[in-house]
Amino acid sequence: MSLTAPAGTARRGLTDLGPIAQLRAGRLVRRLSQLYVGLLLYGVSLAMMVRGDLGLAPWDVLHSGLIRHVPITLGQAVVVMSFVVLVAWIPLRETPGIGTISNALVVGFSADATLALLDRPDLLVARIALMLGGVGLCGLATALYIGAQLGRGPRDGLMTGLHRRTGLSLRLVRTGLEVAVVVLGLLLGGVAGLGTLLFALAIGPITQALLPWFTVEVTAPAPRSALGGDQG
Template sequence: MTTVQLVDLGPLTQLRAGKLPRRLVQLYVGLWLYGVSLALMVLGDIGLAPWDVLHSGVIRHVPITLGQAVVVFSFIVLLLWIPLREKPGLGTISNALVVGVAADVTLGMFDAPDAMAARIALMVGGIVLCGLATALYIGAQLGRGPRDGLMTGLARRTGLSIRLVRTGIEVTVVVLGLLLGGTLGLGTVAYALTIGPIAQWMMPWFLVTLPGTARVGGIPEPDPELPR
């Protein structure tokens, strides 16, 4: 069975590529659900995704919310795009703003449960929802997230593989997060092992076909850190 390959488009070309109403809805639904998924893992309190280990450590020392930390670090990472000559798109800027807001709104609506079964359910639900949100966001083809652009930019500039660069970034942010008192646990490991396969499985459901897209035998595996 043939499927549609993701395309690498410039910021303006992304907007002119067609099917914009559907893609915009899909983009913002995906970003909002990503923020919700982050909040679910926080409420579960069994470990967070690598970047969120860092965010949770920072808010122990700075009077900001978790969602605000997500937004602040998104823009810090975007500054690192400048020497890497990465080009942000609508999805990039939207990612930097929407995910953190959605996380804070969700955390403000619910209290963390005490029962372990409920906490495990929140962790699992958060990971699955993150995979769905990733497929929605990437499938809209409106630009990379800040952290993903950092990864691809460093890989291009250094000549190292995407996997090696991603691993190096994730290890670095986890170590920094732990030094700051961030939350690391079973959820962190579960996220790292499953988010890629889940997003890969769901991607064909939401990938928007654009003019000029090449037909290939399969969809490339999305990076587990997308769409952050």
Template sequence: MTSRPALADLGPIAQLRAGRLGRRLPQLLVGLVLYGVSLGLMVRGSLGVAPWDVLHLGLAEHLPLTLGGALVLTAALVMVLWIPLREMPGIGTVANALMIGPSADATLALVDRPDAFVARLALLVGGVLLCALATAMYIGAQFGRGPRDGLMTGLVRRTGLSIRLVRTALEVSVVVIGVLLGGPLGLGTVLFALAIGPLTQAFLPAWIVPLAAAAPGQDEAIVSSAIR
């Protein structure tokens, strides 16, 4: 029986030394671009967006920012919170912070909101599915977790609370703040929250790239909880 592929918890230098860069780097970049596309599709569906995007769109109501600009700003602020949590950013963390926002903005520039409900529902469902696939791709490339996932795992380590509790508290908090700022809340927000974990877990094993130099520590927490 072959062993199940695992996610290694590596620092940035070790990520580069772990080999298979010809597979891992393109997978990382394509996954991040597709992640931004998925967010744009959900916005154009106008049936609700991912929990963090409720906050991003709420910020865009009050600041001279696009959705992508709000994504980049929030990622940078979240990474500042990594410092007291002693989280180590990886190459994928920085790429995540810089690439998803522009990709989302490009999608919004190219895709219009359809009038038909069925078409909008298709954009929502397709966006959630694509987001799960994109998450599996960039996490499976083994270049580190995204800024928001690092905040979650850092809080888990520092507080001793469960991943489920910390993640739920974070996402409820950003949704409440986002709604207060004027961000949209709808069916898509609930669908995303319920479906993204199981879908990502289903896609992930096929996209984890085995490393030439495996790290002694493995971080299985991201398998079922990675969002960005």
């Protein structure tokens, strides 16, 4: 029994499509809208955790440490590190899509815009609410942009590329990467805390629970043999 969908059929689950195939997979307006809403909300969630001041997501610990030594904003640090990570895709032979480049740019700009509008509250209960809301919103945002099926984010691609090249499990690769960036971020003076631990424990289950609701059905592209006739 074949485990792959016939050429040209609709597929509900996540697919691994190249950049051109992603754009030809149908429902592009819905998918682009969902992608950019997800990326904007991701930046908002990052800013909420910053203003909660109870610990940042692992990669943001690194970003917060970086801006202590380089005269850039947190959002700009997100953009810079995204493109640094994309350089690491080259030996891993990962292929970026429109969602990859958009992720590298939009999240950082959205975070800076939100930080300009949102102040750190004095009440601890308000800060806890921002932390919890930031983690939950990040899970929703992740499900939105992944479910749009327009390419992995830079850090997601680094994780999957290392998994593919090393043979290690995704869980082990992700844990190793997040521990490494937290340690490096702390050495640079970054901000970690309860929110960092909560994010590490909760983001996977939240995203997994929401992803089926936001995975957009796409059309599987026909293989070359199907388009070019009988090749034996």
